[in-house]
Amino acid sequence: MVARMSRADGADAPYWDGLEQGKLMLPRCNGCDRWIWPAAHRCGACGSTGVRWVERSMTATVFSWTRTWHAFGGAESLGLPFTTVLVDIDDCGIRLLGRLDDPDRIDPKLGEPLTGRIGRTQAGDDSIPTIIWSRAA
Ligand SMILES: [Zn+2]
Structure with missing residues (x-):
């Protein structure tokens, strides 16, 4: 539930x-x-x-991250494993949680630049807007 x-x-x-x-x-x-x-x-x-x-703008750097390998309630739609990042939004000192687009499972580096886009996370019956971060080109 x-x-x-x-x-x-x-x-x-x-x-x-x-x-x-x-x-x-x-x-x-x-x-x-x-x-x-x-x-x-x-x-x-x-x-x-x-x-x-x-x-x-959705530009940030990695402050911390974790990769989840085991299912838990509510996150089944993400598939396993998935990587969560805590990022420092550029030039404002605000930290936000989001998901990392991480198909190759490359460990993020602290301070690594990222760019974000809006995606969705399904949690039960709720579809939640989510910032999905990717490595900056
Ligand atoms: Zn004030």
């Missing part, structure tokens, strides 16, 4: 809406101009409630 994710509300709703539209949208504080992640309705640094959502 997979819990259905609610993406329609909450501080990160514009992130999910952006992915549905094929864009990476990230929040930035109007008060101090810092990037805010995880998304919040108030900046943790300056207290401002003014948050704007800015489209970012």
Whole structure:
């Protein structure tokens, strides 16, 4: 049994809406101009409630990664093995999780540049927009 994710509300709703539209949208504080992640309705640094959502290019570098070899609930659609990456989005200090397009199972290198595209992950009955990262050309 997979819990259905609610993406329609909450501080990160514009992130999910952006992915549905094929864009990476990230929040930035109007008060101090810092990037805010995880998304919040108030900046943790300056207290401002003014948050704007800015489209970012899907370019990043590998911060960490793992390859999953064993099935677990909810991820059956990914096939095995699959590689998950934690990436540093370029020039904003935000780290995001995503999947690595990794058909040859080449171990990622920390700091390796990647480019992203929007794909889908099926989790039970839910189709979730997902950033799929590939090695930069
Ligand atoms: Zn701020």
